[in-house]
Amino acid sequence: MSGADPAPRLDHHTLERYETAWLGVAVVMTVLLFAGVIASLISGTYPLLGAGTGHAHEGPIVKGRVDPARLAATPFAKPGLVVDRAGQPVLNDRGTLDAYLVAGGFTFQPAALRVPAGVPVTLHVTATDVVHGFQVTGTNVNVEILPGHVASLTVTFRHPGEQHVICNEYCGAGHHNMITRFIVEAPRETP
Amino acid sequence: MTTALPSRPASSPALPGLDSATLTSLKKLTQYYAVTAFLALMIGVLLGPLQALNYGGINVYDYPLLKVLIRSYYQGLTLHGVLNALVFTQFFISGWMLYLPARDLNVRPNMRFAWFTYLTMTAGLLTAAVPLLMNDATVLYTFYPPLEGSPVFYIGAAVMVAASLLVAGQVVWLWLAWKRAHPGRVTPVVTYMSVATWLMWIVAALGLVAEVVFMLIPWSLGLTRGVDPLLARTLFWWTGHPIVYFWLLPAYISWYAFLPRQAGGRMASEGLTRLAFAMFLVFSVPVGLHHQYADPNVQNSWKVIHMFLTFLVAVPSLLTAFSAAASLEDAARAQGGRGLIGWVRRLPWRNAGMTAQVLAMVSFIFGGAGGIVNASMAFAPVVHNTAWIPGHFHITVGTATTLTFMGVMFWLVPHLTGKRLFSPRLALASVWWWFGGMMLFALGMHWQGLAGVPRRAQVSASAQQAAYDGMNIALPKLLTALSGGVLFVAAILFYTVLIRTLLSPRQDDPESTPIPTSEAISPAGPTLREASLLVRRTEPLLALTFAALVLVILVYGPVIAPMLANYQFIPGQRLW
Numbered sequence: 055m056s057g058a059d060p061a062p063r064l065d066h067h068t069l070e071r072y073e074t075a076w077l078g079v080a081v082v083m084t085v086l087l088f089a090g091v092i093a094s095l096i097s098g099t100y101p102l103l104g105a106g107t108g109h110a111h112e113g114p115i116v117k118g119r120v121d122p123a124r125l126a127a128t129p130f131a132k133p134g135l136v137v138d139r140a141g142q143p144v145l146n147d148r149g150t151l152d153a154y155l156v157a158g159g160f161t162f163q164p165a166a167l168r169v170p171a172g173v174p175v176t177l178h179v180t181a182t183d184v185v186h187g188f189q190v191t192g193t194n195v196n197v198e199i200l201p202g203h204v205a206s207l208t209v210t211f212r213h214p215g216e217q218h219v220i221c222n223e224y225c226g227a228g229h230h231n232m233i234t235r236f237i238v239e240a241p242r243e244t245p
Numbered sequence: 246m247t248t249a250l251p252s253r254p255a256s257s258p259a260l261p262g263l264d265s266a267t268l269t270s271l272k273k274l275t276q277y278y279a280v281t282a283f284l285a286l287m288i289g290v291l292l293g294p295l296q297a298l299n300y301g302g303i304n305v306y307d308y309p310l311l312k313v314l315i316r317s318y319y320q321g322l323t324l325h326g327v328l329n330a331l332v333f334t335q336f337f338i339s340g341w342m343l344y345l346p347a348r349d350l351n352v353r354p355n356m357r358f359a360w361f362t363y364l365t366m367t368a369g370l371l372t373a374a375v376p377l378l379m380n381d382a383t384v385l386y387t388f389y390p391p392l393e394g395s396p397v398f399y400i401g402a403a404v405m406v407a408a409s410l411l412v413a414g415q416v417v418w419l420w421l422a423w424k425r426a427h428p429g430r431v432t433p434v435v436t437y438m439s440v441a442t443w444l445m446w447i448v449a450a451l452g453l454v455a456e457v458v459f460m461l462i463p464w465s466l467g468l469t470r471g472v473d474p475l476l477a478r479t480l481f482w483w484t485g486h487p488i489v490y491f492w493l494l495p496a497y498i499s500w501y502a503f504l505p506r507q508a509g510g511r512m513a514s515e516g517l518t519r520l521a522f523a524m525f526l527v528f529s530v531p532v533g534l535h536h537q538y539a540d541p542n543v544q545n546s547w548k549v550i551h552m553f554l555t556f557l558v559a560v561p562s563l564l565t566a567f568s569a570a571a572s573l574e575d576a577a578r579a580q581g582g583r584g585l586i587g588w589v590r591r592l593p594w595r596n597a598g599m600t601a602q603v604l605a606m607v608s609f610i611f612g613g614a615g616g617i618v619n620a621s622m623a624f625a626p627v628v629h630n631t632a633w634i635p636g637h638f639h640i641t642v643g644t645a646t647t648l649t650f651m652g653v654m655f656w657l658v659p660h661l662t663g664k665r666l667f668s669p670r671l672a673l674a675s676v677w678w679w680f681g682g683m684m685l686f687a688l689g690m691h692w693q694g695l696a697g698v699p700r701r702a703q704v705s706a707s708a709q710q711a712a713y714d715g716m717n718i719a720l721p722k723l724l725t726a727l728s729g730g731v732l733f734v735a736a737i738l739f740y741t742v743l744i745r746t747l748l749s750p751r752q753d754d755p756e757s758t759p760i761p762t763s764e765a766i767s768p769a770g771p772t773l774r775e776a777s778l779l780v781r782r783t784e785p786l787l788a789l790t791f792a793a794l795v796l797v798i799l800v801y802g803p804v805i806a807p808m809l810a811n812y813q814f815i816p817g818q819r820l821w
Contacts (some may be wrong), residue, residue, distance in 0.1 A: 064578075077560075080559070089624075100626050103540070191716075200475055205540075225392070225820060227820060233712045
């Protein structure tokens with residue numbers, strides 16, 4: 055490279071042009087990103103959490119809050135899918151099934167949740183002791199379970215099969231053993 | 246020992262400049278902060294491989310010898326997180342961002358107050374360390390209640406954080422004194438960046454302070470019957486996300502102001518630099534809900550608003566990427582670099598300090614991209630609380646910040662002490678090993694996270710391996726385990742250099758290693774009247790802080806009010 059002219063060094067004006075262009079690129083990328091996520095939100099590609107007032111519960115569940123010492127007086131007393139006397143799942147007035155799950159003491163109740171494929175299920179989760187996590191492997195169902203609070207979300211499991219539910223929020227010495235099964239069954243006759 | 250005084254003239258008769266005795270004391274204080282920080286990091290980093298081995302499927306926590314020292318995986322993880330993410334960063338940053346503006350402005354800080362602050366912070370650290378080491382506060386660094394640690398832990402942590410706010414106050418005070426003595430002058434850029442970061446931290450810290458002082462301390466002392474876990478999490482993340490900018494921006498100061506000169510070039514644009522920090526000041530804090538997409542009883546509309554603001558904070562980081570790359574290219578081309586990409590070879594790669602920071606930036610490209618994934622509501626449910634997350638923050642705070650601070654130490658220690666860097670070759674090797682180890686770790690952990698492996702779980706000891714059998718994660722587990730070994734080597738190399746340097750005799754005038762302040766291609770100019778519109782508009786940092794505060798109240802008020810109205814008293818539990 056001897057003899058070659060040294061490359062001219064970047065001056066203020068050139069730099070300013072590049073800067074302005076880059077600032078524009080950065081802003082456009084940000085807006086596109088936001089638009090993309092909103093599109094995804096509207097088209098429902100991921101389950102949204104009900105926000106306290108969103109789901110009407112009876113009795114001691116008020117504004118998405120529940121006293122963990124009084125779960126016996128709530129549907130959480132019978133964890134699992136809400137069924138009628140004949141053992142058939144019951145559709146609620148929003149057209150979904152309801153399933154109640156309780157986390158605590160390094161286990162989930164019910165020990166294995168069975169849900170039918172292809173039917174929207176509203177999951178209601180709460181905790182009896184500390185904060186837990188609720189992640190269904192292979193899906194984007196991923197919720198924090200807080201004692202005193204009820205998280206509700208509606209999901210439809212399309213494919214029959216078995217998944218695991220993993221507690222993914224540190225909850226104490228037994229955290230890594232807090233795993234249960236989630237069984238999606240081929241639909242029997244539609245209710 | 247004679248100390249050369251800085252070239253900037255003593256400010257004004259009303260405002261005494263740095264005299265030699267004050268400078269000596271200030272340098273000693275900065276050294277104390279930095280060395281305390283790196284000692285904490287040393288302990289934290291030595292625990293790191295145990296965590297990496299766990300995610301490699303190897304459980305070492307049952308060895309009797311280790312069991313004597315650390316009761317459980319979760320105690321080890323708590324120590325690792327608290328020491329590295331909270332103690333190391335805060336101590337280093339407090340020293341770094343007190344020293345730089347004091348030198349930049351050439352004003353004399355009250356050294357008794359500065360030493361009092363250091364001692365307070367250290368006392369807080371030592372207080373919190375007792376329950377941590379006794380396994381009485383194994384609540385991880387997020388300490389989500391109702392897991393209940395010893396009150397001594399919360400009190401110690403509160404004192405430590407409060408001390409950082411005292412440093413913030415002292416720096417803002419120094420800057421205001423300088424402003425009063427120099428009406429119409431533009432704040433020098435290093436000071437501008439430091440003050441903006443401290444002001445951001447003051448607004449950011451309010452959430453954590455409120456959580457610890459009003460909720461956790463009274464509750465752990467038995468004065469209240471319970472805490473609301475949702476409100477606690479919300480206040481935690483009020484601070485918990487901007488704290489990552491509190492870790493990152495001090496590294497940005499080095500990338501903007503010092504790295505260009507270390508690479509042989511110039512800083513790009515002062516105006517753009519100021520714009521980036523002004524944006525960080527305003528937009529860093531009102532974003533915390535993006536850590537709580539999975540939380541119940543928070544309106545989705547507020548989650549969306551916080552998401553939008555989070556995306557906005559990507560803009561100043563993208564500006565930083567531009568400025569850093571431009572200044573490096575300027576440096577390389579000045580040294581004969583050619584080609585679209587080929588100029589990269591002309592950077593002074595033998596300089597460990599420069600290499601550390603460039604590798605830190607490379608790491609942050611991936612870290613920043615991953616951060617955008619985490620912040621978007623559509624992707625978050627896939628990665629939330631999985632191994633992806635520790636993978637992410639080991640290439641952001643664990644590399645972008647930590648590797649930059651490591652690189653800074655290579656000039657800062659000689660500059661503070663007059664000691665010569667022990668073995669620049671070993672220093673260079675340590676930097677590459679750190680970068681390589683973190684890349685391996687991040688690859689392994691992001692991969693495992695996508696497969697569904699949860700974060701902060703002793704997966705190697707789980708009795709329910711069936712859940713992991715179907716995930717097909719043998720390779721990422723191997724990468725993660727290997728990274729522990731690579732990072733262990735990196736730590737040995739780095740601490741050999743650091744400790745041998747610190748223990749060596751003084752050889753030079755400390756000022757013969759200057760602060761590598763760079764000149765700018767587009768400078769701001771000395772006075773506001775001549776400065777560009779951008780510089781004038783970004784100068785009133787207190788007004789911008791007020792704007793930040795208003796924005797925070799606007800986007801947090803409606804979120805927190807219903808939590809207070811429906812407060813749940815949940816009793817504490819000790820489950821470890």
